Amino acid sequence: MNHLLAPAAEVVESQRPEARAPNSSPLHPLPGKLTLISHALCPYVQRAAIVLAEKGIAFDRQDIDLAHKPDWFLRISPLGKTPVLLAGGEAIFESAVICEYLDDTTMPRLHPADALLRARHRSWMEFGSALLNTIAAFYNARDEAGLLARAQEIRTRFEQLEAVLGEGPYFSGATFSVVDAVFGPIFRYFDVFDTLGDFGFWAGLPQVQAWRQALAARPSVQQAARADYALLLRQFLLARGSALSVCMNGNAEQRC
Numbered sequence: 001m002n003h004l005l006a007p008a009a010e011v012v013e014s015q016r017p018e019a020r021a022p023n024s025s026p027l028h029p030l031p032g033k034l035t036l037i038s039h040a041l042c043p044y045v046q047r048a049a050i051v052l053a054e055k056g057i058a059f060d061r062q063d064i065d066l067a068h069k070p071d072w073f074l075r076i077s078p079l080g081k082t083p084v085l086l087a088g089g090e091a092i093f094e095s096a097v098i099c100e101y102l103d104d105t106t107m108p109r110l111h112p113a114d115a116l117l118r119a120r121h122r123s124w125m126e127f128g129s130a131l132l133n134t135i136a137a138f139y140n141a142r143d144e145a146g147l148l149a150r151a152q153e154i155r156t157r158f159e160q161l162e163a164v165l166g167e168g169p170y171f172s173g174a175t176f177s178v179v180d181a182v183f184g185p186i187f188r189y190f191d192v193f194d195t196l197g198d199f200g201f202w203a204g205l206p207q208v209q210a211w212r213q214a215l216a217a218r219p220s221v222q223q224a225a226r227a228d229y230a231l232l233l234r235q236f237l238l239a240r241g242s243a244l245s246v247c248m249n250g251n252a253e254q255r256c
């Protein structure tokens with residue numbers, strides 16, 4: 001599914017973690033400077049940026065315009081999608097693969113050591129990707145009935161999460177994992193959606209709400225999106241020509 005085709009200026013900026021995490025020594029040396037080819041709103045880019053930050057890895061971030069993909073980008077991105085991680089002459093594509101590569105090479109490990117638990121975490125990463133498709137279907141819905149049906153699908157996914165979450169604050173307890181890196185950007189959408197109307201996403205789901213808050217407070221999650229993210233997302237949603245755009249149209253403060 002095409003998630004984000006809104007224009008975004010091409011920007012290169014260096015992301016240097018303030019301090020390297022105490023146990024962030026490499027398992028295998030990284031091949032020099034890393035560059036994350038990005039889009040300002042892309043949740044898949046953000047999950048990679050969060051993992052980079054959690055591991056204290058410095059990297060350059062280069063935003064591109066997905067509505068006008070540069071030729072150089074199409075040459076290195078076989079699927080024409082962000083993110084791509086440039087590492088030592090290799091262009092690694094697919095966000096889950098990028099996260100796995102970073103976890104294979106640099107401490108601290110964000111996946112569990114136990115193979116079965118690791119498989120469980122990978123399953124919930126996939127769940128997160130499926131939820132992103134439902135979120136895209138929500139903001140692209142052509143009419144009110146479609147919008148409300150997609151909102152109900154999102155609500156059902158949150159109920160499934162509520163059933164598997166433990167004491168928190170993170171997905172698997174006290175330790176931040178790649179699943180948390182996947183859901184930080186997912187919950188960020190709702191900081192804007194919640195200003196547009198009450199779609200019944202959260203009532204009666206205390207664990208999901210607490211998880212959302214814990215992720216929003218995590219510096220790596222906060223730093224994975226630009227300061228103007230909410231403004232850019234509002235502009236993007238307004239331009240969709242969707243039922244949600246109609247809710248917003250003409251009055252940015254209007255609630256659906």
Ligand SMILES: N[C@@H](CCC(=O)N[C@@H](CS)C(=O)NCC(=O)O)C(=O)O
Pocket residue numbers: 001002003004039041042043044045066080081082083093094095096
């Ligand atoms: N499965 C991919 C999904 C990446 C994706 O959908 N990226 C979107 C932006 S968020 C994209 O590049 N869309 C442009 C297109 O599909 O043409 C991943 O996990 O990296």
